[in-house]
Amino acid sequence: VSFLRRSKFEEGGMMEVSASNNVSLREFGCEQNLLSRPDGSASFVQGDTSVMAGVYGPAEVKVSKEIYDRATLEVLLQPKVGPAGVREQSQEQCVRETCEAALLLSLHPRSSLTLILQVLHDDGSLLSCCLNAACMALMDAGLSMSCLFCGVTCAIGADGDIIADPTAAQEKESRALMTFAIDSTERRVMMSSTKGSFSVQELQECVAVSQKASEKVFQFYRDSVRRRYSKNL
Amino acid sequence: MAAGFKTAEPLEYHRSFLKENCRPDGRELSEFRSTTLNIGSISTADGSALVKLGNTTIICGIKAELTNPTVDAPGKGYIVPNVDLPPLCSSRFRPGPPGEQAQAASQFIADIIESSEVIKKEDLCIGRGKLCWVLYCDIMCLDYDGNILDACVVALLAALKTTQLPEVTINKETSAPEVNFEKKHKLNIHRHPVSVSFCIFDDSILIVDPTAEEESLSTARLTVVMDEEDQLCSLHKPGGTPLSGEKLQECIKRATARKGEIHKLIEKVIKSMKTAQ
Numbered sequence: 165v166s167f168l169r170r171s172k173f174e175e176g177g178m179m180e181v182s183a184s185n186n187v188s189l190r191e192f193g194c195e196q197n198l199l200s201r202p203d204g205s206a207s208f209v210q211g212d213t214s215v216m217a218g219v220y221g222p223a224e225v226k227v228s229k230e231i232y233d234r235a236t237l238e239v240l241l242q243p244k245v246g247p248a249g250v251r252e253q254s255q256e257q258c259v260r261e262t263c264e265a266a267l268l269l270s271l272h273p274r275s276s277l278t279l280i281l282q283v284l285h286d287d288g289s290l291l292s293c294c295l296n297a298a299c300m301a302l303m304d305a306g307l308s309m310s311c312l313f314c315g316v317t318c319a320i321g322a323d324g325d326i327i328a329d330p331t332a333a334q335e336k337e338s339r340a341l342m343t344f345a346i347d348s349t350e351r352r353v354m355m356s357s358t359k360g361s362f363s364v365q366e367l368q369e370c371v372a373v374s375q376k377a378s379e380k381v382f383q384f385y386r387d388s389v390r391r392r393y394s395k396n397l
Numbered sequence: 398m399a400a401g402f403k404t405a406e407p408l409e410y411h412r413s414f415l416k417e418n419c420r421p422d423g424r425e426l427s428e429f430r431s432t433t434l435n436i437g438s439i440s441t442a443d444g445s446a447l448v449k450l451g452n453t454t455i456i457c458g459i460k461a462e463l464t465n466p467t468v469d470a471p472g473k474g475y476i477v478p479n480v481d482l483p484p485l486c487s488s489r490f491r492p493g494p495p496g497e498q499a500q501a502a503s504q505f506i507a508d509i510i511e512s513s514e515v516i517k518k519e520d521l522c523i524g525r526g527k528l529c530w531v532l533y534c535d536i537m538c539l540d541y542d543g544n545i546l547d548a549c550v551v552a553l554l555a556a557l558k559t560t561q562l563p564e565v566t567i568n569k570e571t572s573a574p575e576v577n578f579e580k581k582h583k584l585n586i587h588r589h590p591v592s593v594s595f596c597i598f599d600d601s602i603l604i605v606d607p608t609a610e611e612e613s614l615s616t617a618r619l620t621v622v623m624d625e626e627d628q629l630c631s632l633h634k635p636g637g638t639p640l641s642g643e644k645l646q647e648c649i650k651r652a653t654a655r656k657g658e659i660h661k662l663i664e665k666v667i668k669s670m671k672t673a674q
Contacts, residue, residue, distance in 0.1 A: 250500050250504050253497060253500050254501050254505070259636075260636065261636025261637050262636035263636075265616070265637050265638050342632070345636070347639045352640055352641050352642075353642075354636060354637070355634055355635060355636045356632045356634040357633060357634075357635070358512070358631050359508065359511070359512055361512050361629060361630045362628065363627070363628055367629055367632060368642070371645075
Protein backbone atom coordinates (compact mmCIF):
# COMPACT_ATOMS: atom_id res chain seq x y z
CA VAL A 165 0.00 0.00 0.00
CA SER A 166 1.46 3.27 -0.99
CA PHE A 167 0.62 6.69 0.27
CA LEU A 168 1.29 9.19 -2.39
CA ARG A 169 2.50 12.68 -1.92
CA ARG A 170 0.08 15.22 -3.33
CA SER A 171 1.63 17.01 -6.21
CA LYS A 172 0.74 20.43 -7.47
CA PHE A 173 -1.72 20.45 -10.30
CA GLU A 174 -0.94 22.56 -13.32
CA GLU A 175 -3.68 23.83 -15.61
CA GLY A 176 -4.43 21.57 -18.55
CA GLY A 177 -1.57 19.24 -17.88
CA MET A 178 -3.19 16.09 -16.62
CA MET A 179 -0.23 14.03 -17.73
CA GLU A 180 2.13 16.20 -15.72
CA VAL A 181 0.57 15.37 -12.39
CA SER A 182 3.32 13.15 -11.18
CA ALA A 183 2.64 10.42 -8.72
CA SER A 184 5.69 9.43 -6.77
CA ASN A 185 7.38 6.46 -8.33
CA ASN A 186 6.50 3.81 -5.79
CA VAL A 187 2.95 2.93 -6.74
CA SER A 188 2.64 -0.40 -5.02
CA LEU A 189 0.16 -3.02 -6.04
CA ARG A 190 -0.62 -6.30 -4.38
CA GLU A 191 1.01 -9.53 -5.45
CA PHE A 192 -0.16 -10.49 -8.95
CA GLY A 193 -0.57 -13.94 -10.38
CA CYS A 194 -1.77 -15.25 -13.70
CA GLU A 195 -2.17 -18.57 -15.42
CA GLN A 196 -3.18 -18.90 -19.05
CA ASN A 197 -4.67 -21.84 -20.93
CA LEU A 198 -5.78 -23.69 -17.81
CA LEU A 199 -9.14 -24.88 -19.12
CA SER A 200 -9.44 -27.38 -21.96
CA ARG A 201 -12.85 -26.51 -23.42
CA PRO A 202 -12.68 -22.75 -24.07
CA ASP A 203 -10.65 -21.33 -26.96
CA GLY A 204 -8.81 -19.15 -24.51
CA SER A 205 -8.74 -19.04 -20.73
CA ALA A 206 -6.90 -17.34 -17.92
CA SER A 207 -7.10 -16.87 -14.21
CA PHE A 208 -5.91 -13.63 -12.67
CA VAL A 209 -5.09 -13.09 -9.02
CA GLN A 210 -4.55 -9.72 -7.33
CA GLY A 211 -3.80 -10.34 -3.67
CA ASP A 212 -6.79 -12.36 -2.50
CA THR A 213 -9.03 -11.24 -5.37
CA SER A 214 -9.28 -13.93 -8.00
CA VAL A 215 -11.15 -14.14 -11.30
CA MET A 216 -11.22 -16.87 -13.94
CA ALA A 217 -12.00 -16.03 -17.55
CA GLY A 218 -12.87 -18.15 -20.56
CA VAL A 219 -13.31 -17.09 -24.18
CA TYR A 220 -15.31 -19.00 -26.78
CA GLY A 221 -15.15 -17.98 -30.39
CA PRO A 222 -15.20 -16.88 -33.10
CA ALA A 223 -18.21 -19.17 -33.42
CA GLU A 224 -21.61 -19.17 -35.02
CA VAL A 225 -23.88 -16.33 -33.96
CA LYS A 226 -27.60 -16.23 -33.28
CA VAL A 227 -29.35 -14.53 -36.17
CA SER A 228 -30.96 -11.98 -33.85
CA LYS A 229 -27.54 -10.90 -32.57
CA GLU A 230 -25.70 -10.99 -35.88
CA ILE A 231 -23.86 -7.82 -36.94
CA TYR A 232 -23.07 -7.76 -40.63
CA ASP A 233 -19.63 -6.15 -40.47
CA ARG A 234 -18.14 -7.35 -37.18
CA ALA A 235 -18.28 -9.98 -34.47
CA THR A 236 -20.79 -9.84 -31.64
CA LEU A 237 -19.13 -9.88 -28.22
CA GLU A 238 -21.03 -11.13 -25.23
CA VAL A 239 -19.67 -10.82 -21.70
CA LEU A 240 -21.05 -12.80 -18.77
CA LEU A 241 -19.95 -12.02 -15.24
CA GLN A 242 -20.76 -14.73 -12.73
CA PRO A 243 -20.59 -13.73 -9.06
CA LYS A 244 -19.27 -16.17 -6.46
CA VAL A 245 -22.72 -16.76 -4.98
CA GLY A 246 -26.21 -16.15 -6.28
CA PRO A 247 -27.43 -15.01 -9.66
CA ALA A 248 -26.00 -11.97 -11.48
CA GLY A 249 -27.78 -8.76 -10.52
CA VAL A 250 -28.03 -5.22 -11.87
CA ARG A 251 -24.55 -4.32 -10.58
CA GLU A 252 -22.99 -7.25 -12.44
CA GLN A 253 -24.85 -6.17 -15.55
CA SER A 254 -23.34 -2.71 -15.46
CA GLN A 255 -19.88 -4.23 -14.88
CA GLU A 256 -20.45 -6.60 -17.79
CA GLN A 257 -21.24 -3.57 -19.92
CA CYS A 258 -18.01 -1.86 -18.86
CA VAL A 259 -15.89 -4.93 -19.63
CA ARG A 260 -17.68 -5.60 -22.92
CA GLU A 261 -17.28 -2.11 -24.32
CA THR A 262 -13.63 -2.01 -23.27
CA CYS A 263 -12.95 -5.33 -25.02
CA GLU A 264 -14.90 -4.18 -28.08
CA ALA A 265 -12.65 -1.14 -28.39
CA ALA A 266 -9.47 -3.22 -28.08
CA LEU A 267 -10.45 -6.18 -30.26
CA LEU A 268 -10.37 -5.98 -34.03
CA LEU A 269 -13.91 -7.27 -34.35
CA SER A 270 -14.21 -6.44 -38.03
CA LEU A 271 -11.87 -9.36 -38.76
CA HIS A 272 -14.65 -11.78 -37.82
CA PRO A 273 -17.88 -10.47 -39.32
CA ARG A 274 -21.14 -12.33 -38.53
CA SER A 275 -19.67 -14.43 -35.74
CA SER A 276 -19.90 -14.50 -31.99
CA LEU A 277 -17.37 -14.15 -29.21
CA THR A 278 -18.32 -15.04 -25.66
CA LEU A 279 -16.29 -14.02 -22.64
CA ILE A 280 -17.21 -15.61 -19.33
CA LEU A 281 -15.81 -14.18 -16.12
CA GLN A 282 -16.19 -16.25 -12.98
CA VAL A 283 -15.44 -14.50 -9.70
CA LEU A 284 -13.57 -16.90 -7.43
CA HIS A 285 -12.95 -14.50 -4.57
CA ASP A 286 -13.57 -10.80 -4.08
CA ASP A 287 -11.15 -8.93 -1.85
CA GLY A 288 -11.42 -5.51 -3.46
CA SER A 289 -10.54 -4.14 -6.93
CA LEU A 290 -12.84 -6.74 -8.50
CA LEU A 291 -13.63 -4.84 -11.69
CA SER A 292 -9.96 -4.23 -12.44
CA CYS A 293 -9.18 -7.90 -11.82
CA CYS A 294 -11.99 -8.84 -14.23
CA LEU A 295 -10.50 -6.56 -16.88
CA ASN A 296 -7.04 -8.06 -16.43
CA ALA A 297 -8.37 -11.61 -16.56
CA ALA A 298 -10.38 -10.71 -19.67
CA CYS A 299 -7.33 -9.29 -21.44
CA MET A 300 -5.20 -12.34 -20.62
CA ALA A 301 -7.93 -14.73 -21.81
CA LEU A 302 -8.40 -12.81 -25.07
CA MET A 303 -4.65 -12.94 -25.56
CA ASP A 304 -4.68 -16.70 -24.93
CA ALA A 305 -7.50 -17.16 -27.45
CA GLY A 306 -5.21 -15.56 -30.04
CA LEU A 307 -7.69 -12.89 -31.05
CA SER A 308 -6.28 -9.88 -32.86
CA MET A 309 -6.32 -6.72 -30.82
CA SER A 310 -5.36 -3.13 -31.58
CA CYS A 311 -3.92 -2.75 -28.09
CA LEU A 312 -3.88 -4.47 -24.72
CA PHE A 313 -5.66 -3.02 -21.75
CA CYS A 314 -5.48 -3.34 -18.00
CA GLY A 315 -7.67 -2.36 -15.10
CA VAL A 316 -6.52 -0.31 -12.11
CA THR A 317 -8.63 0.58 -9.10
CA CYS A 318 -7.78 3.58 -6.90
CA ALA A 319 -9.32 4.39 -3.55
CA ILE A 320 -9.21 7.82 -1.93
CA GLY A 321 -9.00 7.42 1.82
CA ALA A 322 -10.73 9.65 4.36
CA ASP A 323 -7.57 11.77 4.69
CA GLY A 324 -7.10 12.15 0.93
CA ASP A 325 -4.46 9.48 0.40
CA ILE A 326 -4.65 7.56 -2.83
CA ILE A 327 -4.37 3.79 -2.52
CA ALA A 328 -3.85 1.80 -5.71
CA ASP A 329 -5.31 -1.72 -5.90
CA PRO A 330 -7.17 -1.52 -2.55
CA THR A 331 -8.40 -4.53 -0.57
CA ALA A 332 -12.08 -4.88 0.35
CA ALA A 333 -11.40 -3.37 3.79
CA GLN A 334 -9.64 -0.37 2.24
CA GLU A 335 -12.50 0.03 -0.24
CA LYS A 336 -14.99 0.12 2.59
CA GLU A 337 -13.10 2.84 4.45
CA SER A 338 -12.52 4.93 1.34
CA ARG A 339 -14.34 8.14 0.48
CA ALA A 340 -14.23 7.53 -3.26
CA LEU A 341 -13.39 4.61 -5.48
CA MET A 342 -12.41 4.74 -9.15
CA THR A 343 -11.65 2.03 -11.64
CA PHE A 344 -9.97 2.81 -14.94
CA ALA A 345 -9.07 0.71 -17.94
CA ILE A 346 -5.82 1.93 -19.47
CA ASP A 347 -4.66 1.08 -22.99
CA SER A 348 -1.14 -0.17 -23.62
CA THR A 349 -0.21 2.10 -26.53
CA GLU A 350 -0.66 5.63 -25.19
CA ARG A 351 -1.77 4.98 -21.60
CA ARG A 352 -5.10 6.65 -22.21
CA VAL A 353 -8.32 6.05 -20.30
CA MET A 354 -10.55 3.51 -22.06
CA MET A 355 -13.07 2.95 -19.30
CA SER A 356 -13.90 4.78 -16.14
CA SER A 357 -16.30 3.84 -13.38
CA THR A 358 -16.47 5.74 -10.11
CA LYS A 359 -18.17 5.69 -6.75
CA GLY A 360 -18.30 8.47 -4.18
CA SER A 361 -17.49 12.13 -4.76
CA PHE A 362 -14.11 13.69 -5.38
CA SER A 363 -12.55 16.88 -6.72
CA VAL A 364 -11.20 17.39 -10.23
CA GLN A 365 -7.68 17.41 -8.89
CA GLU A 366 -8.17 14.12 -7.08
CA LEU A 367 -9.48 12.63 -10.30
CA GLN A 368 -6.38 13.75 -12.14
CA GLU A 369 -4.12 12.35 -9.46
CA CYS A 370 -5.94 9.02 -9.62
CA VAL A 371 -5.63 8.93 -13.42
CA ALA A 372 -1.92 9.62 -13.05
CA VAL A 373 -1.54 6.89 -10.42
CA SER A 374 -3.45 4.45 -12.63
CA GLN A 375 -1.27 5.27 -15.62
CA LYS A 376 1.78 4.67 -13.50
CA ALA A 377 0.36 1.43 -12.13
CA SER A 378 -0.62 0.29 -15.63
CA GLU A 379 3.06 0.15 -16.56
CA LYS A 380 3.61 -2.37 -13.80
CA VAL A 381 0.61 -4.42 -14.90
CA PHE A 382 1.74 -4.44 -18.54
CA GLN A 383 5.20 -5.46 -17.41
CA PHE A 384 3.58 -8.28 -15.47
CA TYR A 385 1.62 -9.31 -18.60
CA ARG A 386 4.87 -9.42 -20.55
CA ASP A 387 6.75 -11.41 -17.89
CA SER A 388 3.91 -13.85 -17.48
CA VAL A 389 3.58 -14.53 -21.21
CA ARG A 390 7.34 -14.80 -21.56
CA ARG A 391 7.47 -17.33 -18.73
CA ARG A 392 4.72 -19.36 -20.33
CA TYR A 393 6.32 -19.58 -23.74
CA SER A 394 9.83 -20.17 -22.42
CA LYS A 395 8.43 -23.37 -20.92
CA ASN A 396 6.56 -24.45 -24.04
CA LEU A 397 9.16 -23.81 -26.68
CA MET B 398 -30.49 13.77 -52.53
CA ALA B 399 -29.45 14.84 -49.05
CA ALA B 400 -32.03 12.51 -47.50
CA GLY B 401 -30.72 9.58 -49.54
CA PHE B 402 -27.14 10.35 -48.51
CA LYS B 403 -28.19 10.37 -44.87
CA THR B 404 -29.88 6.96 -45.11
CA ALA B 405 -27.21 5.27 -47.20
CA GLU B 406 -24.10 6.62 -45.50
CA PRO B 407 -25.11 7.94 -42.06
CA LEU B 408 -21.55 8.03 -40.78
CA GLU B 409 -20.23 9.93 -43.81
CA TYR B 410 -23.22 12.26 -43.53
CA HIS B 411 -22.33 13.14 -39.95
CA ARG B 412 -18.63 13.40 -40.74
CA SER B 413 -19.29 15.98 -43.44
CA PHE B 414 -20.96 18.19 -40.84
CA LEU B 415 -18.39 17.59 -38.12
CA LYS B 416 -15.65 18.57 -40.54
CA GLU B 417 -17.21 22.04 -40.57
CA ASN B 418 -17.50 22.08 -36.75
CA CYS B 419 -21.26 21.80 -36.72
CA ARG B 420 -23.91 19.10 -36.51
CA PRO B 421 -26.82 18.06 -38.73
CA ASP B 422 -29.34 19.81 -36.47
CA GLY B 423 -27.44 23.10 -36.65
CA ARG B 424 -25.80 22.90 -33.25
CA GLU B 425 -22.16 23.56 -32.50
CA LEU B 426 -20.11 20.68 -31.08
CA SER B 427 -20.39 21.88 -27.49
CA GLU B 428 -23.97 23.08 -27.63
CA PHE B 429 -26.86 21.50 -25.77
CA ARG B 430 -30.33 21.19 -27.22
CA SER B 431 -32.85 23.53 -25.63
CA THR B 432 -33.86 22.26 -22.21
CA THR B 433 -37.34 22.83 -20.83
CA LEU B 434 -38.60 21.89 -17.42
CA ASN B 435 -42.06 21.57 -15.96
CA ILE B 436 -42.58 20.75 -12.30
CA GLY B 437 -45.55 19.30 -10.49
CA SER B 438 -46.75 17.65 -13.71
CA ILE B 439 -48.29 14.68 -11.88
CA SER B 440 -50.71 15.94 -9.25
CA THR B 441 -51.09 12.55 -7.57
CA ALA B 442 -47.36 12.12 -6.96
CA ASP B 443 -45.53 13.59 -3.98
CA GLY B 444 -43.14 15.30 -6.37
CA SER B 445 -42.75 15.26 -10.12
CA ALA B 446 -41.02 16.89 -13.05
CA LEU B 447 -41.06 16.69 -16.82
CA VAL B 448 -37.91 17.47 -18.76
CA LYS B 449 -37.48 17.97 -22.47
CA LEU B 450 -34.02 17.98 -23.98
CA GLY B 451 -34.70 18.64 -27.63
CA ASN B 452 -37.00 15.73 -28.50
CA THR B 453 -35.95 13.56 -25.58
CA THR B 454 -38.71 13.64 -22.99
CA ILE B 455 -38.37 12.26 -19.48
CA ILE B 456 -40.92 12.31 -16.71
CA CYS B 457 -40.08 11.61 -13.10
CA GLY B 458 -42.56 10.96 -10.31
CA ILE B 459 -41.73 10.48 -6.66
CA LYS B 460 -43.88 8.42 -4.37
CA ALA B 461 -43.18 8.37 -0.64
CA GLU B 462 -44.26 5.45 1.48
CA LEU B 463 -43.83 4.60 5.14
CA THR B 464 -41.88 1.46 5.89
CA ASN B 465 -39.60 -0.21 8.40
CA PRO B 466 -35.88 0.60 8.17
CA THR B 467 -33.59 -2.26 7.25
CA VAL B 468 -31.88 -4.11 10.08
CA ASP B 469 -28.35 -3.12 9.04
CA ALA B 470 -29.24 0.61 8.76
CA PRO B 471 -31.84 1.31 11.45
CA GLY B 472 -31.29 5.07 11.34
CA LYS B 473 -31.76 5.48 7.60
CA GLY B 474 -34.57 5.58 5.10
CA TYR B 475 -34.01 4.57 1.55
CA ILE B 476 -34.43 5.69 -2.05
CA VAL B 477 -35.37 3.33 -4.86
CA PRO B 478 -34.78 4.76 -8.33
CA ASN B 479 -36.06 3.01 -11.43
CA VAL B 480 -35.62 4.01 -15.05
CA ASP B 481 -38.16 2.66 -17.50
CA LEU B 482 -37.67 2.68 -21.25
CA PRO B 483 -41.06 1.54 -22.55
CA PRO B 484 -41.67 0.50 -26.17
CA LEU B 485 -43.57 3.78 -26.55
CA CYS B 486 -40.41 5.89 -26.53
CA SER B 487 -38.52 4.22 -29.36
CA SER B 488 -38.75 1.26 -31.73
CA ARG B 489 -35.48 -0.08 -30.33
CA PHE B 490 -37.20 -1.12 -27.07
CA ARG B 491 -39.44 -4.17 -26.89
CA PRO B 492 -42.07 -4.91 -24.28
CA GLY B 493 -41.10 -7.24 -21.47
CA PRO B 494 -38.58 -7.14 -18.63
CA PRO B 495 -36.23 -4.11 -18.60
CA GLY B 496 -33.43 -4.34 -21.14
CA GLU B 497 -29.74 -3.80 -20.58
CA GLN B 498 -29.87 -0.06 -21.23
CA ALA B 499 -32.73 0.52 -18.80
CA GLN B 500 -30.94 -1.49 -16.12
CA ALA B 501 -27.67 0.35 -16.71
CA ALA B 502 -29.51 3.69 -16.46
CA SER B 503 -31.22 2.64 -13.20
CA GLN B 504 -27.87 1.59 -11.76
CA PHE B 505 -26.30 4.88 -12.89
CA ILE B 506 -29.05 6.93 -11.19
CA ALA B 507 -28.75 4.81 -8.01
CA ASP B 508 -24.98 5.34 -8.01
CA ILE B 509 -25.40 9.11 -8.36
CA ILE B 510 -27.87 9.27 -5.47
CA GLU B 511 -25.42 7.23 -3.40
CA SER B 512 -22.26 9.11 -4.41
CA SER B 513 -23.58 12.65 -4.28
CA GLU B 514 -25.77 12.27 -1.19
CA VAL B 515 -28.47 14.41 -2.81
CA ILE B 516 -30.57 13.53 0.20
CA LYS B 517 -29.12 12.40 3.47
CA LYS B 518 -30.77 9.06 4.14
CA GLU B 519 -30.81 9.90 7.84
CA ASP B 520 -33.32 12.67 7.00
CA LEU B 521 -35.79 10.04 5.85
CA CYS B 522 -35.78 8.27 9.20
CA ILE B 523 -38.76 9.03 11.47
CA GLY B 524 -38.25 6.63 14.37
CA ARG B 525 -34.97 4.82 14.71
CA GLY B 526 -35.43 1.15 13.87
CA LYS B 527 -39.19 1.66 13.68
CA LEU B 528 -40.31 3.88 10.88
CA CYS B 529 -38.82 5.61 7.87
CA TRP B 530 -39.69 6.96 4.45
CA VAL B 531 -38.94 5.11 1.26
CA LEU B 532 -38.85 7.30 -1.83
CA TYR B 533 -39.72 5.52 -5.05
CA CYS B 534 -38.28 7.61 -7.88
CA ASP B 535 -39.88 6.36 -11.07
CA ILE B 536 -38.31 7.81 -14.16
CA MET B 537 -39.93 7.12 -17.48
CA CYS B 538 -38.84 8.00 -20.96
CA LEU B 539 -41.66 9.19 -23.21
CA ASP B 540 -39.57 10.05 -26.25
CA TYR B 541 -36.10 8.64 -26.82
CA ASP B 542 -33.79 10.87 -28.82
CA GLY B 543 -30.48 10.26 -27.10
CA ASN B 544 -28.84 11.47 -23.90
CA ILE B 545 -31.45 10.15 -21.50
CA LEU B 546 -29.00 10.16 -18.58
CA ASP B 547 -28.69 13.95 -18.51
CA ALA B 548 -32.44 14.40 -18.78
CA CYS B 549 -33.05 11.77 -16.06
CA VAL B 550 -30.75 13.54 -13.61
CA VAL B 551 -32.41 16.94 -14.20
CA ALA B 552 -35.87 15.36 -13.84
CA LEU B 553 -34.87 13.56 -10.65
CA LEU B 554 -33.32 16.66 -9.08
CA ALA B 555 -36.30 18.89 -9.96
CA ALA B 556 -38.78 16.27 -8.73
CA LEU B 557 -36.92 15.85 -5.44
CA LYS B 558 -36.85 19.63 -4.99
CA THR B 559 -40.62 19.81 -5.33
CA THR B 560 -41.35 16.80 -3.13
CA GLN B 561 -43.31 17.56 0.00
CA LEU B 562 -43.72 15.03 2.76
CA PRO B 563 -46.43 15.19 5.43
CA GLU B 564 -45.38 15.32 9.05
CA VAL B 565 -45.41 11.94 10.76
CA THR B 566 -45.32 11.35 14.48
CA ILE B 567 -45.28 8.06 16.34
CA ASN B 568 -47.96 7.73 18.95
CA LYS B 569 -46.17 6.87 22.17
CA GLU B 570 -48.96 4.72 23.61
CA THR B 571 -50.04 2.70 20.61
CA SER B 572 -46.73 3.17 18.73
CA ALA B 573 -48.76 3.61 15.57
CA PRO B 574 -47.73 6.31 13.07
CA GLU B 575 -49.92 9.39 12.80
CA VAL B 576 -49.78 11.32 9.58
CA ASN B 577 -50.57 15.02 9.61
CA PHE B 578 -51.44 16.00 6.02
CA GLU B 579 -52.00 19.63 7.05
CA LYS B 580 -48.35 20.11 7.82
CA LYS B 581 -46.08 19.35 4.91
CA HIS B 582 -42.41 20.05 4.63
CA LYS B 583 -39.90 20.01 1.83
CA LEU B 584 -37.08 17.53 1.48
CA ASN B 585 -33.66 18.78 2.42
CA ILE B 586 -31.58 18.68 -0.75
CA HIS B 587 -27.93 18.70 0.24
CA ARG B 588 -26.25 18.71 -3.12
CA HIS B 589 -27.33 19.38 -6.68
CA PRO B 590 -25.65 17.03 -9.14
CA VAL B 591 -25.89 17.81 -12.85
CA SER B 592 -24.91 15.30 -15.48
CA VAL B 593 -23.29 16.12 -18.82
CA SER B 594 -22.88 13.47 -21.52
CA PHE B 595 -20.51 13.39 -24.45
CA CYS B 596 -19.95 11.19 -27.46
CA ILE B 597 -16.66 10.58 -29.20
CA PHE B 598 -16.79 10.44 -32.97
CA ASP B 599 -14.05 8.81 -35.01
CA ASP B 600 -11.86 8.38 -31.91
CA SER B 601 -11.19 12.12 -31.58
CA ILE B 602 -14.12 14.51 -32.05
CA LEU B 603 -15.99 15.30 -28.87
CA ILE B 604 -19.65 16.26 -29.07
CA VAL B 605 -21.94 17.15 -26.22
CA ASP B 606 -25.59 16.10 -25.72
CA PRO B 607 -25.77 13.48 -28.50
CA THR B 608 -29.02 12.60 -30.27
CA ALA B 609 -30.03 8.95 -30.61
CA GLU B 610 -28.49 8.80 -34.07
CA GLU B 611 -25.21 10.33 -32.94
CA GLU B 612 -25.11 7.90 -30.00
CA SER B 613 -25.43 4.88 -32.25
CA LEU B 614 -22.73 6.09 -34.64
CA SER B 615 -20.22 7.18 -32.00
CA THR B 616 -17.24 5.12 -30.85
CA ALA B 617 -17.47 5.96 -27.14
CA ARG B 618 -19.70 7.66 -24.60
CA LEU B 619 -18.78 9.60 -21.48
CA THR B 620 -20.86 11.09 -18.68
CA VAL B 621 -19.55 13.57 -16.12
CA VAL B 622 -21.65 14.37 -13.06
CA MET B 623 -20.75 17.46 -11.07
CA ASP B 624 -22.37 19.25 -8.16
CA GLU B 625 -22.55 22.96 -7.30
CA GLU B 626 -19.22 22.90 -5.43
CA ASP B 627 -17.34 21.52 -8.44
CA GLN B 628 -17.08 18.11 -6.84
CA LEU B 629 -17.40 15.24 -9.28
CA CYS B 630 -19.95 12.60 -8.33
CA SER B 631 -19.32 10.30 -11.25
CA LEU B 632 -17.12 9.91 -14.28
CA HIS B 633 -18.79 7.17 -16.21
CA LYS B 634 -17.20 5.88 -19.37
CA PRO B 635 -18.32 2.33 -20.08
CA GLY B 636 -15.48 1.53 -22.45
CA GLY B 637 -15.11 2.53 -26.07
CA THR B 638 -12.19 4.32 -27.65
CA PRO B 639 -9.56 5.75 -25.29
CA LEU B 640 -9.66 9.36 -24.18
CA SER B 641 -6.62 11.54 -23.52
CA GLY B 642 -6.18 13.70 -20.44
CA GLU B 643 -6.65 16.93 -22.35
CA LYS B 644 -10.00 15.79 -23.76
CA LEU B 645 -11.12 14.80 -20.28
CA GLN B 646 -10.20 18.28 -19.07
CA GLU B 647 -12.34 19.74 -21.86
CA CYS B 648 -15.32 17.62 -20.76
CA ILE B 649 -14.98 18.76 -17.16
CA LYS B 650 -14.82 22.38 -18.28
CA ARG B 651 -18.02 22.00 -20.28
CA ALA B 652 -19.70 20.31 -17.32
CA THR B 653 -18.76 23.23 -15.06
CA ALA B 654 -20.54 25.66 -17.38
CA ARG B 655 -23.56 23.43 -17.86
CA LYS B 656 -24.27 22.84 -14.17
CA GLY B 657 -24.75 26.59 -13.65
CA GLU B 658 -27.30 26.72 -16.48
CA ILE B 659 -29.30 23.82 -15.05
CA HIS B 660 -29.30 25.19 -11.50
CA LYS B 661 -30.58 28.52 -12.84
CA LEU B 662 -33.28 26.75 -14.86
CA ILE B 663 -34.54 24.77 -11.87
CA GLU B 664 -34.54 27.86 -9.64
CA LYS B 665 -36.39 29.87 -12.25
CA VAL B 666 -39.10 27.25 -12.77
CA ILE B 667 -39.64 26.76 -9.04
CA LYS B 668 -39.87 30.53 -8.56
CA SER B 669 -42.38 30.93 -11.37
CA MET B 670 -44.50 28.13 -9.87
CA LYS B 671 -44.53 29.95 -6.54
CA THR B 672 -45.67 33.24 -8.05
CA ALA B 673 -48.35 31.45 -10.08
CA GLN B 674 -49.90 29.94 -6.95
